């Protein structure tokens with residue numbers, strides 16, 4: 001028995017979403033004379049040339065067309081998802097202009113690229129979605145999730161992780177079905193799917209289209225999808241189609257009337273060809289006669305009466321949980337993901353431990369705290385701080401991926417960006433302390449004997465440094481869409497921090513405006529405090545009282561002579577490294593570091609909220 005058979009078999013037993021017969025109110029998404037143009041002045045190019053149509057509840061509208069016809073641009077416009085360019089026209093939901101708020105309440109999207117949480121199973125993914133979205137008892141949510149799993153035929157895979165390129169999990173088709181299942185949790189009135197059959201074999205594609213048709217009817221949902229190259233079986237799953245070519249409508253109407261329409265305008269389907277294949281061929285501007293394509297486009301008369309519902313939209317009172325409830329769910333969800341996914345923290349913990357043990361072995365002689373090991377000990381602090389903090393670059397990548405998944409959830413009304421930011425902070429802080437313990441406990445305190453009584457202060461200062469770097473990593477993770485750009489910027493910041501930390505070059509030797517870097521680098525403030533805490537109260541060997549020396553001590557003729565006490569050693573070091581503090585400035589330094597970290601975090605929060613809520617508005621037509 002194959003997986004599919006098991007799924008089919010189980011489908012018969014449990015109730016499906018279609019059996020629940022939750023019929024929403026009648027809905028019409030209408031769009032009139034929508035246009036999309038890019039470029040300015042003489043480079044201006046119109047891509048959608050006044051497209052009109054509508055999607056009604058209970059039916060599936062498929063947007064078809066050859067490559068470059070404008071399908072993605074149209075679905076982007078309808079889902080307020082554009083990426084640059086000017087969108088104009090009139091898009092309405094039951095007569096009201098479609099705003100981002102209305103979209104979040106009543107619509108849901110299934111993007112072409114599945115943005116699933118790789119380390120969660122099918123069941124966990126849907127249960128967390130239900131927890132985030134629905135005001136219902138656990139039992140009600142469980143029942144709904146079970147029905148959805150059964151509906152999309154994933155019962156046999158309910159405990160399989162979603163997976164990604166590194167983790168084996170669901171197959172491509174199963175991932176598509178899970179993305180659809182996630183979108184169904186909130187019972188949307190309008191469902192948009194971008195290429196729902198991409199990556200599926202012919203049978204799976206036909207089955208998903210058949211299911212969508214049934215779902216549209218059973219739940220009274222308006223479904224709008226783009227399809228690249230439908231097979232005959234897939235084509236039969238559409239109620240209505242909109243055929244696009246060169247950004248214009250070549251046909252809009254019932255799918256079953258397509259064949260007669262093309263025959264009437266002089267393009268009958270040749271014997272043996274499928275209607276889907278034929279119509280895509282005759283409107284293909286790149287591979288057919290352009291005059292023929294223009295003729296077909298000019299012949300089309302918009303007379304699709306369709307529906308025109310203007311009544312109230314569906315009841316959404318059972319949707320939308322409080323920010324606190326969402327935060328708690330997200331803490332549980334991301335706690336579990338963090339536990340399972342080594343890329344964010346667990347991998348770094350191991351790398352911190354290994355890297356710091358390596359440095360401790362290399363600098364093992366510095367445990368003697370003798371005069372000739374003073375600088376070695378300071379360098380060790382720098383390595384302990386510098387190398388682990390550079391690994392924050394991993395976070396830049398991971399947060400970038402996470403952002404796009406969260407953005408999708410914000411768009412589909414699952415959560416507020418503030419809940420995510422709060423949950424992230426709640427998880428981040430203990431992990432920063434854990435990371436610090438991995439970096440310091442064995443290597444620093446076990447191996448090179450850092451000054452024990454200051455353990456807690458050192459760990460806290462170290463955790464604060466890591467948190468500040470993490471804030472920068474988060475900011476750069478969303479500054480650019482491309483994670484590589486964020487990673488490069490993070491590494492630049494880190495290198496600048498290393499250069500201007502007060503050890504490599506004297507602050508006073510650096511010309512302005514570069515000197516400003518030494519004030520905003522994290523490492524400088526962290527090194528000051530960590531060196532101070534390890535040095536100040538420890539006893540140093542090799543120096544003895546010497547009343548004949550102006551310093552009051554000497555080292556049996558050795559030139560490497562820093563002092564007997566921590567204070568003397570730090571004062572001597574300060575002559576070479578102005579960044580070293582011999583006075584207690586622990587609180588001041590920590591506060592400066594915290595302020596820099598908070599500044600990065602604040603910019604991150606502002607950018608995150610703006611970007612995650614960003615919607616491409618469709619402007620009214622210019623008169």
Ligand SMILES: Nc1ncnc2c1ncn2[C@@H]1O[C@H](COP(=O)(O)OP(=O)(O)OP(=O)(O)O)[C@@H](O)[C@H]1O
Pocket residue numbers: 038047065066067068069070071072073074083084085228
């Ligand atoms: N921002 C943009 N700037 C310039 N041209 C654009 C932009 N966005 C889309 N286009 C152009 O508009 C046309 C329609 O693009 P669109 O992605 O909507 O096609 P499509 O029908 O979805 O094609 P495919 O099936 O191959 O994905 C293409 O020629 C594309 O190059």
